[in-house]
Every structure is written in structure tokens, then in C-alpha cells.
Amino acid sequence: MSIITPRGFLAAGIACGIKDGKKDLAIISTDSPTVTCAGVFTSNLAAAAPVQISKKHLLSGNSNPRAVIINSGNANAATGKQGYQTAEAICERVAKELGCSVEEVLICSTGIIGTPLPKDKVIDAVPKLVNSMGPTPQHGLDAANAILTTDTFVKQAVIDKGSYSVAAMAKGAAMLAPNMATMLAFITTDAKVSTPDLFSALKYGVNRSFNSLSVDGCTSTNDTVLAFASGQSSTEPTVEELSEVFEQLCQDLAIQMMNDAEGATKVLEVKVFGAIDDTQAFKAAQKVANSLLVKCSLYGQDPYWGRVVSELGSAGIDFNIDLVSISYGSSQVCKSGQKASFDPEIVKEYMSNKIITITINLNLGQGVARFLGCDLGPGYIEENQGTS
Amino acid sequence: MSIITPRGFLAAGIACGIKDGKKDLAIISTDSPTVTCAGVFTSNLAAAAPVQISKKHLLSGNSNPRAVIINSGNANAATGKQGYQTAEAICERVAKELGCSVEEVLICSTGIIGTPLPKDKVIDAVPKLVNSMGPTPQHGLDAANAILTTDTFVKQAVIDKGSYSVAAMAKGAAMLAPNMATMLAFITTDAKVSTPDLFSALKYGVNRSFNSLSVDGCTSTNDTVLAFASGQSSTEPTVEELSEVFEQLCQDLAIQMMNDAEGATKVLEVKVFGAIDDTQAFKAAQKVANSLLVKCSLYGQDPYWGRVVSELGSAGIDFNIDLVSISYGSSQVCKSGQKASFDPEIVKEYMSNKIITITINLNLGQGVARFLGCDLGPGYIEENQGTS
Numbered sequence: 001m002s003i004i005t006p007r008g009f010l011a012a013g014i015a016c017g018i019k020d021g022k023k024d025l026a027i028i029s030t031d032s033p034t035v036t037c038a039g040v041f042t043s044n045l046a047a048a049a050p051v052q053i054s055k056k057h058l059l060s061g062n063s064n065p066r067a068v069i070i071n072s073g074n075a076n077a078a079t080g081k082q083g084y085q086t087a088e089a090i091c092e093r094v095a096k097e098l099g100c101s102v103e104e105v106l107i108c109s110t111g112i113i114g115t116p117l118p119k120d121k122v123i124d125a126v127p128k129l130v131n132s133m134g135p136t137p138q139h140g141l142d143a144a145n146a147i148l149t150t151d152t153f154v155k156q157a158v159i160d161k162g163s164y165s166v167a168a169m170a171k172g173a174a175m176l177a178p179n180m181a182t183m184l185a186f187i188t189t190d191a192k193v194s195t196p197d198l199f200s201a202l203k204y205g206v207n208r209s210f211n212s213l214s215v216d217g218c219t220s221t222n223d224t225v226l227a228f229a230s231g232q233s234s235t236e237p238t239v240e241e242l243s244e245v246f247e248q249l250c251q252d253l254a255i256q257m258m259n260d261a262e263g264a265t266k267v268l269e270v271k272v273f274g275a276i277d278d279t280q281a282f283k284a285a286q287k288v289a290n291s292l293l294v295k296c297s298l299y300g301q302d303p304y305w306g307r308v309v310s311e312l313g314s315a316g317i318d319f320n321i322d323l324v325s326i327s328y329g330s331s332q333v334c335k336s337g338q339k340a341s342f343d344p345e346i347v348k349e350y351m352s353n354k355i356i357t358i359t360i361n362l363n364l365g366q367g368v369a370r371f372l373g374c375d376l377g378p379g380y381i382e383e384n385q386g387t388s
Numbered sequence: 389m390s391i392i393t394p395r396g397f398l399a400a401g402i403a404c405g406i407k408d409g410k411k412d413l414a415i416i417s418t419d420s421p422t423v424t425c426a427g428v429f430t431s432n433l434a435a436a437a438p439v440q441i442s443k444k445h446l447l448s449g450n451s452n453p454r455a456v457i458i459n460s461g462n463a464n465a466a467t468g469k470q471g472y473q474t475a476e477a478i479c480e481r482v483a484k485e486l487g488c489s490v491e492e493v494l495i496c497s498t499g500i501i502g503t504p505l506p507k508d509k510v511i512d513a514v515p516k517l518v519n520s521m522g523p524t525p526q527h528g529l530d531a532a533n534a535i536l537t538t539d540t541f542v543k544q545a546v547i548d549k550g551s552y553s554v555a556a557m558a559k560g561a562a563m564l565a566p567n568m569a570t571m572l573a574f575i576t577t578d579a580k581v582s583t584p585d586l587f588s589a590l591k592y593g594v595n596r597s598f599n600s601l602s603v604d605g606c607t608s609t610n611d612t613v614l615a616f617a618s619g620q621s622s623t624e625p626t627v628e629e630l631s632e633v634f635e636q637l638c639q640d641l642a643i644q645m646m647n648d649a650e651g652a653t654k655v656l657e658v659k660v661f662g663a664i665d666d667t668q669a670f671k672a673a674q675k676v677a678n679s680l681l682v683k684c685s686l687y688g689q690d691p692y693w694g695r696v697v698s699e700l701g702s703a704g705i706d707f708n709i710d711l712v713s714i715s716y717g718s719s720q721v722c723k724s725g726q727k728a729s730f731d732p733e734i735v736k737e738y739m740s741n742k743i744i745t746i747t748i749n750l751n752l753g754q755g756v757a758r759f760l761g762c763d764l765g766p767g768y769i770e771e772n773q774g775t776s
Binding site: 046080115291296309313 | 463
């Protein structure tokens with residue numbers, strides 16, 4: 001079970017020398033003539049060179065992408081024209097090796113920002129990378145390994161739908177591993193999917209997973225999620241079905257990411273009900289999940305709901321404190337904006353769990369949202385106080 | 389030098405039992421018939437009862453406020469109707485003691501959210517509080533002490549303009565001391581100032597100080613800044629002059645707050661130049677100062693400017709990475725969006741300073757802004773992981 005489980009894909013992961021002998025270069029490739037591809041990219045205006053190039057190639061019109069090459073250890077971000085030229089040269093080398101056009105090659109990088117990517121190391125390793133490609137689970141695992149930065153485990157997921165399958169691999173979450181930057185994810189399927197449907201399903205899945213979680217509220221320069229459909233199976237799922245499958249797959253990866261969040265000891269799930277609309281519910285859930293004070297109290301296992309109320313009041317949403325209720329797990333701690341009667345021992349025990357759910361009802365409308373976060377403990381600071 | 393330095397004011401600070409024998413109840417009072425008053429309050433929609441009541445009294449029209457009573461240790465926030473009635477009852481008791489109307493009494497609270505304020509303790513202490521009032525520096529110091537929560541030192545400032553003076557006292561910064569919530573500040577002057585001019589000068593000063601700093605990006609339920617002008621001197625400064633004096637005074641207090649930020653080891657000053665306009669410059673400076681990643685790297689004394697670029701790119705402002713330059717102190721570390729040539733030893737030494745200035749030039753326009761922040765170290769988590 002790996003990224004090459006769906007028919008029509010090959011993968012490889014090798015060490016090219018960016019990360020001192022550790023696997024740091026991966027490829028996913030297809031020779032299917034019916035392949036389609038869709039991508040979503042970081043909204044950061046300091047988007048890295050590989051993001052700019054992948055977007056350009058994907059939108060060039062002549063492309064049914066043949067491959068994506070991914071390096072870890074260096075983000076090739078804030079590296080100017082030279083960085084852009086380096087990324088383009090790598091794509092050219094891969095295209096030459098695969099016998100396709102440069103526009104048919106996409107590129108992703110993840111790692112430190114502001115340091116030039118060692119161009120020669122990557123380009124010299126391309127023939128070996130392409131020669132290493134294969135269709136076995138080990139090939140998929142090698143690729144999944146080579147894209148990791150400070151992740152402590154490989155993140156993969158596969159859904160078998162019988163007549164077709166969908167697989168994915170990922171690393172990091174948002175700026176989870178900021179020294180090494182970026183969240184990357186790759187999805188493959190052998191279903192037959194048009195490019196517009198693939199894009200719709202991808203956006204649907206990403207919005208309900210990666211875009212609804214945060215480790216520290218930062219948006220990286222390199223975030224990229226790419227989906228490839230080889231069309232090697234005869235099945236043509238509806239866009240609705242595929243969207244649900246992508247959502248399920250991406251949520252699986254999202255939970256894996258949060259469980260691997262640097263320095264974090266707990267996963268926080270914030271559920272908001274009763275907002276004026278879903279947009280306001282999302283804003284509220286995100287505000288609470290990103291609050292330093294809420295994150296710290298989570299680390300300290302302290303159900304201090306006053307902080308949640310305060311965040312809701314400053315979330316920029318419609319809000320009436322007299323209507324708000326808040327629960328930690330199944331214990332309602334705040335009712336009508338005031339302290340509810342609850343058993344502190346039960347709440348205290350609940351706070352020792354690894355996954356904490358805070359449920360908020362604003363009692364104003366039908367808007368709902370869910371957002372994943374994590375706690376803030378000394379481990380995060382330990383990981384992020386320096387680059388070396 | 390204290391809050392009673394300007395003529396026409398009395399102050400007191402005593403212990404009423406909220407904080408186990410520590411000073412926790414203060415009053416500033418004036419019997420000047422020409423007094424004017426202006427206030428700015430938290431934008432948090434979960435604004436505490438005292439905030440609601442002070443706003444109501446201040447806007448009631450019939451009021452030239454005679455006094456403000458302040459308690460620490462309990463925010464009287466998220467306490468429902470009962471909390472509102474408690475705050476109103478305290479104002480009534482003060483009014484009775486001073487022989488004025490209830491609308492002439494303002495009230496501020498700071499402390500834990502969601503726990504009822506012990507009404508009787510406060511009300512029973514009002515006669516003693518009023519009897520303790522006096523015009524000496526010790527009276528001012530007592531008041532400045534009684535409003536503190538987890539602050540480690542008293543925050544006061546006085547500016548002597550010869551024919552009139554302006555004084556202030558404050559506690560906390562934003563949600564700096566979130567267990568005890570809130571930033572409060574009080575300004576007195578014996579200048580003759582109309583209410584509209586006083587409000588203008590107050591907004592001017594606050595926007596350029598307290599509204600341009602953040603410890604953790606959280607907006608408390610109780611933030612309040614009040615200014616009183618007794619009119620006891622014959623001097624009538626222009627609104628421009630008074631605005632400048634208020635700015636100077638508030639900045640003095642703001643720096644005192646940042647130096648006392650819980651768990652922080654460094655003050656961060658972010659200066660942005662070359663934004664499209666001042667609003668965008670402010671957004672950019674605020675985004676960088678509030679970034680967990682920047683704050684962690686500051687704690688770790690690591691000049692990782694890639695994080696600054698990434699925050700700028702996701703600040704929601706006009707941005708062209710190829711034009712950006714960034715300096716740490718006097719060392720330019722990023723030029724035209726790429727690594728500049730600088731002496732790492734000089735930068736490393738600079739990062740060991742207590743106050744770090746990051747200067748950004750977006751090179752797009754004439755917008756400028758300045759924002760104060762602090763680092764994020766284990767001390768913040770230590771202070772904020774629990775309420776007990």
C-alpha cells in the first residue's frame with residue numbers, strides 16, 4: 001500500500017546529498033497517455049520557485065504531466081532568479097531522462113528558506129533517480145521517505161474502491177516543521193477523471209482537511225498538493241464520489257500530520273455549531289485552535305474556558321456571549337456565557353487524553369465547522385528556536 | 389511622581405480580600421467641577437461587565453466622572469447578568485460614599501474570566517477605600533500597586549509640561565497575563581481639555597502605543613484606557629500638543645509592559661517601510677511580531693530571516709519578494725528577496741541583545757509602521773499552562 005498502488009505509476013526515492021546521505025530526492029511518474037493532473041498551492045506571495053514553476057507547467061495547456069520530482073532539505077524559497085533557473089533546469093533534466101517536454105514535469109521542494117538549492121547535486125542524481133523507479137510498495141515507501149524533513153514517521157494512505165484505488169503520501173503540516181518548512185501531499189488514482197473534476201475533488205478534499213488544520217497559524221512558502229489520475233482503470237467515478245474519497249484520504253493524512261506535529265503532545269479538535277454561516281463557524285474554530293492561550297492551557301491540561309470565550313469574542317464574527325455554550329469532551333463547562341455546573345474531576349481526567357475536543361455552540365444560526373490544532377509546549381520552542 | 393501628580397486628583401489602593409491580603413482595590417477620584425473624561429475599550433465582543441458599565445456611564449451625557457474604581461484578581465467577565473448587577477452595585481456604593489450620581493462612577497476589573505466577582509468583599513471595602521484616598525505619591529503608588537496582577541513591577545509615568553502635567557499608571561499588556569487577563573491604563577492631567585479633544589488625544593496616544601504591541605495576539609475581554617482632565621491648571625493645550633504628550637506617555641508605559649511581559653526574555657521592535665500605505669505597513673509589522681516562528685527564533689537568538697519573508701508573503705498585503713530587504717539591527721540579511729552578504733558573527737552578537745529591531749523595506753510605496761512584540765520561550769508556557 002503506497003503511492004504506486006493505483007495502476008500506471010512508478011516511484012523512487014534516493015539520497016542525492018542535500019541531507020548528508022539521507023534520502024532527499026523522490027519522483028512519482030506515469031507513462032499513461034490518459035493522465036490528468038490538478039494542483040493546489042500555497043497562497044503565500046513569497047511562493048518558492050518550484051511552486052511558481054509547477055503552476056506554470058500545469059497551466060501551460062500542452063501538459064498531461066508525466067512526473068513530479070520532489071526534494072527535501074532545501075525549500076528553494078527566497079532564492080531569486082537563480083533559484084528559479086535551478087528549478088527549471090532540474091525539470092529539464094528529468095524531461096530529458098523521461099523523453100518528454102519540460103512542461104510535463106512538475107517540481108516540489110521542502111526545507112530551509114533563503115539558502116540556494118545545490119543544483120548540481122540534484123541534477124547529477126536525476127539519471128539514478130529515474131533508473132531507480134519501480135512499481136513495488138518498497139519503491140513507494142522510498143519516495144514517501146525521501147520527502148520527509150523533521151517528520152518522525154512516513155505518512156501514507158490508500159483507499160481501495162474495488163474497480164479503482166486512490167493513494168497518497170505526505171509530509172509535515174503547514175509550517176509544522178518550519179526549519180524545514182512546508183506541507184506537501186501527493187495523490188494518485190487509476191480512475192478516469194477529467195482535469196476539471198480532478199481539480200474539484202482535490203479542492204473539496206484539501207479544504208476539509210489540510211486547510212482546516214494548523215500547528216502554528218503560519219502559511220509556508222512551498223505548500224503544494226498534487227493529484228494525478230492515470231485513467232488505467234475503466235472506472236469513471238462521479239465528481240461527488242471522488243470528492244468524498246479525496247476528503248477521507250486527506251483527513252487520514254491530516255490526522256497523521258497532527259500526531260506528528262513537532263513538540264506537540266495533544267491534538268485539538270474544535271467543533272463550532274450555531275454560527276451565522278459556515279464561514280463564520282470556520283473563522284471561530286480557527287481562532288480558537290490558533291490561540292496561544294488555548295494551546296498553552298491544553299498543554300497544561302487546564303480546561304480554562306474563559307480563554308475560549310475571549311477568543312470567540314475577538315474572532316470577528318457575530319457573537320452574543322449570553323447564548324454561548326462550550327463543552328470539553330462531554331462536559332459542558334459554559335452555558336449561556338457563564339460557568340456551567342460540571343464535575344471538575346471528570347473534566348480533569350478528560351484533559352489528560354491525547355485528543356481533546358472542544359465543542360462550541362454559538363446558538364445564532366446553522367453554521368458549522370471543524371478545525372484541527374495542537375497544544376503548545378516546550379517541545380515546539382525547542383524545535384523552533386534555531387535553524388541549526 | 390504618580391497618578392495624583394496633576395492637581396485635582398486623589399487616589400488610594402487597599403486590600404479587600406480578592407487576592408488574599410494583597411492590594412486588589414484602587415480608586416482615582418476628583419472633585420474638580422470642570423473634569424472631563426474619555427475612554428477607549430476592548431473591541432472584544434465578550435466585553436466584561438465593567439467595560440459595558442463604564443461605557444454606558446461615560447456616554448450617559450450627564451456625567452463628568454468623579455471616580456473610577458478598579459479591582460484586580462477577578463475580571464468579572466463571562467459572569468452573565470449577575471456580574472453586571474455586581475459591577476453596577478459597586479458603582480452605586482462608591483457614588484453613595486462620594487455623594488455623586490452612579491453615572492459619575494466608572495469601574496474596571498482585571499483577573500480571571502468566568503468566576504463571579506466576590507461582590508460583598510468589594511462593596512464592604514468601599515468606605516475604607518474612599519477614606520484612604522489622598523494626594524501624596526504614596527497614595528498614587530498604592531493605587532498603581534493594587535491594579536497589578538502578575539506584573540512584577542509597578543508601571544507609572546509622568547510628564548511635566550511646566551504649567552500643567554500628565555501622569556499615568558498601567559498594568560499588563562494585551563493578554564500578556566492571561567490568567568489574570570487584560571491591560572488597563574489610567575491617565576490624569578490638570579490641563580483644561582474639552583471632552584472631544586481629550587478623546588482625540590487619547591485615541592492618538594493609544595493607537596501609537598498599546599494598539600501597536602502584542603505579547604500573544606490575543607485581545608482581552610477587559611482592556612480599558614481612561615483619561616481624566618481636571619482643568620485645575622489654567623493651561624489649555626492644543627489637541628495636537630496633548631496628542632503628542634499622550635503618545636509619549638503611553639509609549640513609555642508600553643515599553644514598561646513589554647519589559648515585564650510574562651516569560652519573555654526579549655523585546656522585538658518591527659519597523660516596516662515602503663508599504664503601499666500605512667495600513668498595510670501596520671498589518672505587515674503586526675504579522676511578523678505575532679508570528680510564533682519569528683518569536684521562537686528570537687528566543688533562540690537565530691536571525692532566520694526566511695521566516696520573516698514567509699510571514700510577509702502571507703500577511704495579506706501587496707508584496708513583491710524581489711524588492712524586499714530585511715535587516716537585523718544594522719546588518720542587512722536579505723536584499724532583493726535573497727540572502728545578502730553579511731557578517732554572521734556581528735548578527736549573532738546582535739541577537740543576544742535584550743531589544744531586537746527587525747527593519748523591513750517592502751520598496752513599494754511610502755507606508756510605514758512600527759510594532760512591538762516579544763519572544764516566545766518556555767517561560768510563557770510555564771506561566772500560561774494553567775490557572776492555578
